[in-house]
Amino acid sequence: MKEVQETAEKIRTMEIRGAGRIAKAAAEAIRNYAAELEAASIEEFAARIREVSDYLISTRPTAVSLPNAVKLSSRYSSNNVEEARQEIINNANLFIERADKALGRIGKIGAGRVQDGDIIMTHCNSHAALSIITTAFEEGKNISVIATESRPRRQGLLTAKHLNGSGIPTTLIVDSAVRYYMKDVNKVIVGADAIAANGALVNKIGTSQLALAAHEARKSFMVAAETFKFSPSTILGIPIEIEERSVEEVVDPSVLAELPNLQVKNPAFDFTPAEYIDMIVTDIGIIPPAMAYIVIKEHLGWEFEEI
Ligand code: RUB
Structure with a gap:
């Protein structure tokens, strides 16, 4: 349980962050918990796995990769504790292996859509988006990147450091400069925390501004x-919750203390409607947002009986 608590705390405090990494960390935590779990009966085993699953899922509400990883990893069919334990270990390992392979595939497939000379704008810090950018560069394409700062947690600095380490020319801009620079850009590549059944994207706050500016500039x-990253529960009309983080990420607590009448808001993500998205590069190929429902039905093992 100690490892589960540590992982949960790291996800909550964003020491582990980014939807893909959160998912892999949760799968690892479930796997290691199941491996050590002492249970006298399958009922006790089931109850403890459910408890730990719910606990991990509660750490951050928006990234659907987290419940998907937990659910796909913690599945078992046997009524025997030892067999159920092994099923969870195998499922979690399979999830982690597929997640790693998916990043490579997205990089390769997406790089096919990057042209020599492209200037790419990206937002926040997405390993999937970076996989496309670095793969295109490694293929010999002469590209450069405009990375947004991504206030308030400034994940854009992580992106800039990553790109700098790969030798890719990068410009860091403040979030409010997105529209100003859009004219210089050929394409925008961002990651996803969740994709709804209607093809809408949920990603770092400000993503929809990039989409609007790209749409206006025809990029x-x-x-x-x-x-x-696709959300099964949206098929049932359950909306994706937008995480509201501490206002102290935005304004220093000592400043806040002197402004008792001020309200500060800190939503961590926003929605980009499907109509602003040209393509979604997934590990099973490039799809239009309208295909989100099919991905959920055919690739997440979603069954309506689960309701
Ligand atoms: C991170 C964020 C990323 C997505 C995709 O938000 O919005 O764009 O999670 O990342 P936070 P990846 O920093 O709040 O977790 O492609 O790495 O899964």
Whole structure:
């Protein structure tokens, strides 16, 4: 349980962050918990796995990769504790292996849509988007990147450091400069925390501004997303919750203390409607947002009986 608590805390405090990494960390935590779990009966085993699953899922509400990873990893069919334990270990390992492979595939497939000379704008810090950008560069394409700062947590700096390490020319801009620079850009590539059944994207706050500006300037808007970023529960009309983080990420607590009448808001994500998205690069190929429902039905093992 100690490892589960540590992982949960790291996800909550964003020491582990980004939807893909959160998912893999949760799968690892479930796997290691199941491996050590002492249970006298399958009922006790089931109850403890459910408890830990719910606990991990509660750490961050928006990234659907987290419940998907937990659900896909913690599945078992046997009524025997040892067999159920082994099923969970195998499922979690399979999830982690597929997640790693998915990033490579997205990079390769997406790089096919990047042209020599492209200037690419990206937002926040997405490993899937970076996989496309670095693969295109490694293929010999002469590209450069405009990375947004991504206030308030400034994940854009992580992106800039990553790109700098790969030798890709990068310009860091403040979020409010997105529209100003859009004229210089050939395409926008962002990641995803969740994709709804109607093809809408949920990603770092400000993503929809990039999409609007790209639409206005007629620039291509690409989303890089593993299939486990698609949200099964949206088929049932359950909306994706937007995480509201502490206002102290935005304004220093000492300043806040002097402004008792001020309200500060800090939503961590926003929605980009499907109509602003040109393509979603997934590990099963490039799809239009309208195909989100099919991905959920065919690639996430979603069954209506589960309701
Ligand atoms: C991260 C974020 C990323 C997506 C995709 O938000 O919005 O764009 O999670 O990332 P936060 P990846 O920093 O709040 O977790 O492609 O790495 O899964």
